[in-house]
Amino acid sequence: MKIRLLGPTDAKKYWDLRLEALKQNPEAFLTSYEDALKRENPVEQTARNFSQPGNYTFGAFDNEELIGVVTLLQEQAEKIKHRANIYAMYVTPAKRSLGVGEALLSEALKIARTIDEIEKVNLSVIASNEKAKMLYTKLGFKRYGYEEKALKINGGYLDDEHMVLHI
Template identity: 60%
Template sequence: MNIRLLESSDAKKYWDLRLEALKENPEAFAQSYDEAIKRENPIEGVAKNISSNGNFTFGAFKGEELVGVVTLLQETSIKLKHRANILGMYVSPQMRGLSIGEELLLIAIKKAKSIETLEKVNLTVVTTNVAAKNLYEKLGFKIFGLEEQALKVHDEYYDENYMVLILND
């Protein structure tokens, strides 16, 4: 398994994996598959996002195939620059259970710790995703809040936990 920072040339692979994620786990993402496929020039948008300042999107590759991703996105405003967010965490179902998610997160956390201004990393996770919550807790994230009915997918509500990792602990 090869894990590296994605480049704008990886945008098509990222977009394909993103669409898979939205189909496979619609409850895990704010964006819906239907919204995603209606985007104009999505690959150009992904390429721009991947290469934007403060955006660190890591990908796990099995050969040439992108099988997992995670984004560390640093806040940009002066009062929030001490924070970053973990976004878009996903590993293809056939690759789960191989510690790919953990490896991706460890690299994102290592990157966060290397940024002098960062003091904490936040994320949200659907309360029903026990495997993800267990992984986040194993890596030091702590729950600090609950949003009831955070997402609504096909008339079913999903609650989300807010989690934080304090980097200087």
């Protein structure tokens, strides 16, 4: 397995994995699969996002196959540039429990620690996702908030836990 920063040429592979993620784990993302399909030129938009300042999306590859992703996004507004967020963490089901998620998140945090402005990294996780919360806690994240009914999917509600890592 190899972890590397994704660039514009990886946009198609990323978008395909993103659609898989939205289908496989709809509870883990704010975007629905249906909303994602409605986006115009999603591969081009993704390629542009990969070139934006403060946007670091990492991919885990098994040979040439993209098997996992995570995005570290630094806030750009002057008063909150000291914050970054973890978004869109996903590992394809067949490759889970092999350390892919930990390797991805570790790489994102390594980059965060090299950026002088970043003092803390935030993330949100579905409260019932115990495996993800164990990983985040292992890497030093601590819970700082709880949001009831954060997501509504098919008439049911899911709660979010908000976590932070001070760098």
